[in-house]
Amino acid sequence: MGAIPNPSEWLLISDVEYDRDAGQVDADTLYSNMKSMLVCPHCGRLLVYWQGFGEKYTAYRLEE
Numbered sequence: 410m411g412a413i414p415n416p417s418e419w420l421l422i423s424d425v426e427y428d429r430d431a432g433q434v435d436a437d438t439l440y441s442n443m444k445s446m447l448v449c450p451h452c453g454r455l456l457v458y459w460q461g462f463g464e465k466y467t468a469y470r471l472e473e
């Protein structure tokens with residue numbers, strides 16, 4: 410993955426999950442509920458690891 414923190418990596422959390430964690434400030438718990446999204450610096454494709462890094466990602470390509 411290269412650099413940590415990785416400048417191409419974004420962390421996603423659903424509104425529902427965020428609401429569940431909103432009362433606490435535990436960064437590890439919050440982190441564990443977030444999904445990783447990588448932005449390709451070349452083509453702008455988004456790779457989202459909905460099931461975690463051990464599983465396949467879903468790729469989203471820019472519209473023409």
Ligand SMILES: [Zn+2]
Nearest residue numbers: 449451452454
């Ligand atoms: Zn690319």
